Amino acid sequence: MGEEMGLRERKKMRMYQEVSAVAVRLFMEKGFDAVSVAEVAAAAGISKPTLFRYFPAKEDLVLQQIADHEGEAARVVTGQVRPVDALRRHFLDGLDRCDPITGLNDDPGVLAFHSLLYGTPALVARLYGYLERSEDALAEALGGGLDARLAAAQIIAVQRILAQENWRRVVAGEGVERIREDAVAAAERAFGRLETLIEIETR
Template identity: 55%
Template sequence: MSEPTGLRARKKERTRDAIGATAVSLFLEHGFDRVSVNDIAAAAEISKPTLFRYFPTKEDLVLHRFADHQGEAARVVRGRGPGIEPVTALHRHFRTGLDRYDPVTGLNDHPEVVAFHRLVFTTPSLAGRLTRYQVEDEEALADALGAGIRAHLLAAQVLAVQRVLARANWQKIADGRTAHDVHPEAVADADHAYSQLP
């Protein structure tokens, strides 16, 4: 008797999460370049081919954590209420993220989150792979904003603003400040940055 599809999907997701958590733990402890795919497979007690079924590249073992936010800006624009401008909806969404200390805003001082961001920002292959995710997000946002060069320009500007704000917030925390202390500046910076968008 075969197991139900829902159960199989949940087991697969748990396995994926466990492999990803094992990999990130090893990367944070030893550095991205010092940990091999073989090391991760051994620590996760799976074969290398099994690992690659879940994560096509070594970089994906880290960046899968961004998957929940993939296409988020486009979803915010599509889901905004009547009469709300796209930039206003995106600004409010980012501010809500700051208030929740969402790691994607850079405003989170949990040691593992700070270390994770340091890993991503200081490892060239991860930063390069993250750029690919951002290009896909930009395309999705441009599509949500409408057709033409104006939509593409605005999408690029919005995502650049979010990236710069998040990196600035993370850097202040990496320099030793608390997220609570940085919060008022992060909100003011976001308000200023979004006000400059068309």
Template identity: 55%
Template sequence: MDERTGLRERKKHRTREAISNAALELFFEHGFDQVSISRIAQAAEVSRRTLFAYFPAKEDLVLHRIADHRTESARIVRDHPDAPLDALRAHFMDGLDRRDPITGLCDVPAAVALYRLIMGTPSLAAGMLRYREASEVALADALRPHLPGLNARLAAAQIMAVQWLLAEDNQRLIADGTSADEAYPAAVDAAGQGFDLLSAGLGRALSSG
């Protein structure tokens, strides 16, 4: 990448972040459905056309914040082909230690506000389901060296269900006012139980790949 290309990419990134930040500020203050695209474009000092070039749908202004994690579980499996389930467990536990928002155990005000916005807005909650489905498809593809067709899909569904349930339980606790530090011991225990169940059902099949 030459210097000119790098400069363009950095400018695009700054513009994208400015649009998203302006949108979230308005959404947090007024609600997702009450804020128009025109108002967001005006706040970000861009045209509607520029806004849609970065975010084709209004929901993308919010959901892009978690989109980078869509293939995270699949990446972990590909990086650890000898023990994919152990690697997923270790990654989730490390996320709890780091208070990674993707585990739900994060009480940073912006992360809590984002969770409440998504869960309180039907179109955003539906977008989260599509995100989960995409994560599941990517994970199933990563598991295929270990398991054939349908079995890979079934295994991916089970793994994603455990990870999402754990994260959702953590998010609810935080949204209700429990601090991340207070919730941490129970979150670790719950994650251990969840991954123990996965290991009991899938461990042999995945370790034999």
């Protein structure tokens, strides 16, 4: 039974990824507003009702690409005595690996995806829901309560602003290696300030 459930979940996740990839390709080619949900369903070889079972909103077809990162901050701090330092190290490791979530990545496909995401008002609006869920998960990992919620909001905002600044410079034509030193220094400063402001331990 467990193996059957595991197989079913893997098939479901594969469906999410495959349909999302088809949708993102179409949105990049024609524009988000120019592509209908019915067109995505046809291209993915599924019915429109089936697509809506997996993706309640058209915007979710795009945000599926970053869904794995939604609870990432919460996972990083769980069990850590110094959660902000753990997040700092995690972000710096992302910069070292040119993880797209840090904004420090000049792969054409990544740049096109970010342009789609940040250049489409409907997607930007939907992104706020994603950020709120990330904050909620992080606040819970930090122990819950108002202090944890305030801390989570500051942390998520810092990560978002750092990534957007890196992405802005990459789009402007600066090379990744040229940006990296500044990106690391900015992250060190930002997380250092957070650590002096936030005195909270995880459960």
